[in-house]
Amino acid sequence: MIVGAIDVGSNSVKLLVGSKSNGKVRTLAHRLTITRIGAGVSRDGKISLEAADHTLEVLSEYRALCDHLKCDRVLAVGTEALRVAKNAKDFVERCEYEADVRLRIISGTEEARLAFLGATADWPGRTLASVEIGGGSTQVTLGRDGKATWRSSAPVGAVNLTEKDLRSDPPAIAERAAALRTAARLLPKAPRGADEVVGIGGTAATLASILGARRGSTRIHGLRATRAEVNGLYKELAGMKLAKRRQIAGLDPDRADILPAGLLILDVLLDSLGASGVRISRHGLRRGVVLEELARGR
Numbered sequence: 001m002i003v004g005a006i007d008v009g010s011n012s013v014k015l016l017v018g019s020k021s022n023g024k025v026r027t028l029a030h031r032l033t034i035t036r037i038g039a040g041v042s043r044d045g046k047i048s049l050e051a052a053d054h055t056l057e058v059l060s061e062y063r064a065l066c067d068h069l070k071c072d073r074v075l076a077v078g079t080e081a082l083r084v085a086k087n088a089k090d091f092v093e094r095c096e097y098e099a100d101v102r103l104r105i106i107s108g109t110e111e112a113r114l115a116f117l118g119a120t121a122d123w124p125g126r127t128l129a130s131v132e133i134g135g136g137s138t139q140v141t142l143g144r145d146g147k148a149t150w151r152s153s154a155p156v157g158a159v160n161l162t163e164k165d166l167r168s169d170p171p172a173i174a175e176r177a178a179a180l181r182t183a184a185r186l187l188p189k190a191p192r193g194a195d196e197v198v199g200i201g202g203t204a205a206t207l208a209s210i211l212g213a214r215r216g217s218t219r220i221h222g223l224r225a226t227r228a229e230v231n232g233l234y235k236e237l238a239g240m241k242l243a244k245r246r247q248i249a250g251l252d253p254d255r256a257d258i259l260p261a262g263l264l265i266l267d268v269l270l271d272s273l274g275a276s277g278v279r280i281s282r283h284g285l286r287r288g289v290v291l292e293e294l295a296r297g298r
Contacts, residue, residue, distance in 0.1 A: 001297065002028065004066035005289035006059065006076035008103060010038025010135030011159050011202060011258070013055055015062045016286035017069050020294045024121075025287060028069055033058045034254045038081030038136040042160040047085045052094065059099035075289050077114075078105040080136030080155060108153020111285060112139035117146045118287030119200045122222075123279075129194035131269050132284055133203040133262050135159035140190045140269060146291075152188035158203055158262035166261055169242050176238055179261060183268045190273055197275040199225075200284035203262030206255050207233065208280040213250035221282040227270045230278065234263035 007014040012034045018025040035055040037047055059076070066074045076095070082088045082105045095103040106114075115132045116139075124145050132139040134157045141151040165171075165179035199207070208220040211229060237245055238260040246253040270278060 001073075001294060002069060002071045003290045003293045004062075004069070004071040004074040005286040005293075006062055006074070006101065007285045007289075008037065008055065008059070008076060008078040008082065010041070010079060010081040010137070010157060011036055012135070013037075013058045013062070014286055015065070016290055017066060017071060018287070018290040018294070025290055025294065029065060030286075031062060031065070036135070036159065038157075038159050040163070041081045041085050041136065042163055045085065046087045047081065047091055052091050056094060056099050059095060059101045063100050073293055074101065075293060076101045076103045077111075077285065077289060078103050079111055079134060079285075080108070080157060083108070084136070084155070108137055108139060108155075109151050111137075112141045112151040112153055113148050114288030114292065115139055115200055115284040116141035116143055116148050116151070116288070117291055118283045118285060118289070119198050119281040121146060121283070121287070121291065122281070123196070123198070126195045127193065128196055128198050129190060129273055129275070130198045130200055130281075131204075131266060131278065132200040133158060133265050134201055135258070138187060138265055138269070140188050142191060142194055150191060152190065154186045154188055156183060156186040156265065158258040158265065161261040161265065162258045166238070170240055171238050171260065176264075179264055180268070183265050187265065187268055187272065190269070192274045194273065194275070197270060197273055197278045199266065199278040199280050202255060203259065203266060204278065204280045205282060206251060206259055207263065207266070207278075209250035209252075210248060211250070220280060223280045224277055225280065226277040227267065227275065230263055230270060231267050234260055234267055237263065
């Protein structure tokens, strides 16, 4: 059985095509395209026509790839921007008729559960906390062996926190203080006790890419960053103009504007969880969707 999973996030659209091999997911294809469908949603309450059109172009490409790979099922889920946008229903209808993609908008807690399932499969037998920082929301989950025992979702992510508080170039000290207050107010107070924190999403992957470049390594999945490294990189980037930030080795220039906000969110959560660092996972929501569908075996 071959399953295609598409994650329409506030910042990017991601695809994973996988099949089952020796009880694990065998990756046949994966893609990521930044479309910023959540840009402006927190301000205007709507998905812009430009962002919708760009996202639909990407979805059409992903659907064609799924068909080429002979997927038995193609499952698409939408997250925070689609949960809050006033015109989300119109966009969902366009997805089906223009891209042949049936998009299901999932709740924040369902997103947390599936992301935890996908991110922690490589580390069984341990109590883990997963932190998924998206463009418009952040999910925190605790559990063991893919089963969540506590989960929460907060409507703050790297895109909307940047738009709300970190608007100058570089962000002023007062703006950074406001962003810290926003993050501390909106992020969940998760219980402590996890053996390790697992970081999911673009912020975590970019953190690993930058640190890997500085350590002379290309490793992302499984790389561990200390809290001091997370806090130090946040301060470094937040004090730097965007043009200079875009030149940093390992940093995707398209993420340069929102990475400080993502790192701030991660730093606040590591403090809340009482964690000394974070282990990066390249997997998350898409892999969780594929794993669950493969387990159903239909």
